[in-house]
Amino acid sequence: AQSVSQHNHHVILSEAASLELGCNYSYGGTVNLFWYVQYPGQHLQLLLKYFSGDPLVKGIKGFEAEFIKSKFSFNLRKPSVQWSDTAEYFCAVNAENTDKLIFGTGTRLQVFP
Amino acid sequence: DAGITQSPRHKVTETGTPVTLRCHQTENHRYMYWYRQDPGHGLRLIHYSYGVKDTDKGEVSDGYSVSRSKTEDFLLTLESATSSQTSVYFCAISERGKHTEAFFGQGTRLTVV
Numbered sequence: 598a599q600s601v602s603q604h605n606h607h608v609i610l611s612e613a614a615s616l617e618l619g620c621n622y623s624y625g626g627t628v629n630l631f632w633y634v635q636y637p638g639q640h641l642q643l644l645l646k647y648f649s650g651d652p653l654v655k656g657i658k659g660f661e662a663e664f665i666k667s668k669f670s671f672n673l674r675k676p677s678v679q680w681s682d683t684a685e686y687f688c689a690v691n692a693e694n695t696d697k698l699i700f701g702t703g704t705r706l707q708v709f710p
Numbered sequence: 711d712a713g714i715t716q717s718p719r720h721k722v723t724e725t726g727t728p729v730t731l732r733c734h735q736t737e738n739h740r741y742m743y744w745y746r747q748d749p750g751h752g753l754r755l756i757h758y759s760y761g762v763k764d765t766d767k768g769e770v771s772d773g774y775s776v777s778r779s780k781t782e783d784f785l786l787t788l789e790s791a792t793s794s795q796t797s798v799y800f801c802a803i804s805e806r807g808k809h810t811e812a813f814f815g816q817g818t819r820l821t822v823v
Contacts, residue, residue: 702752
């Protein structure tokens with residue numbers, strides 16, 4: 598069965614610091630990968646997605662993620678965070694042989710001015 | 711925002727009573743999902759549907775049932791509510807399941823006392 602691990606549960610940064618959030622999945626076949634963001638009190642919104650092609654994916658608000666198949670990873674990055682990036686970030690995976698979309702436990706990001 | 715409406719948005723109920731949450735979409739998407747969100751657990755898939763009357767179990771389906779008699783409506787029923795089912799419930803929709811993103815509703819906050 599597919600599963601997703603996010604090892605950073607809570608990250609605290611100052612504005613302008615660089616961000617990298619880890620995401621690892623367990624499934625040996627083809628996967629579709631997603632990062633979602635949930636701002637306080639709101640529903641989840643898509644940041645970026647990977648289906649195939651260039652493993653470096655660019656999303657909204659300056660976020661990007663790199664798919665490394667050999668490491669089963671899809672880490673999220675942003676060169677310089679802003680206070681408005683304070684939110685919870687979820688990695689999700691959809692394996693090719695299933696219709697299920699499985700989420701990680703999330704990473705809470707706090708950015709201080 | 712995608713046309714997804716969850717009702718009710720907030721509910722308090724007593725242990726042992728049945729509860730039904732409704733997800734209504736106006737996008738005519740094939741796939742619909744129910745998740746619960748709990749601190750430390752992220753989003754966990756309860757049930758999902760890949761068409762009218764076609765449903766399947768997710769990661770945490772015990773104590774829950776679903777029905778989808780129309781494309782636009784996906785109902786989640788707690789057969790006999792327990793305190794462990796206190797959570798925030800999110801509905802999501804997806805056009806083709808595998809190769810498109812999922813759009814989320816605003817959530818239903820359920821408290822079982």
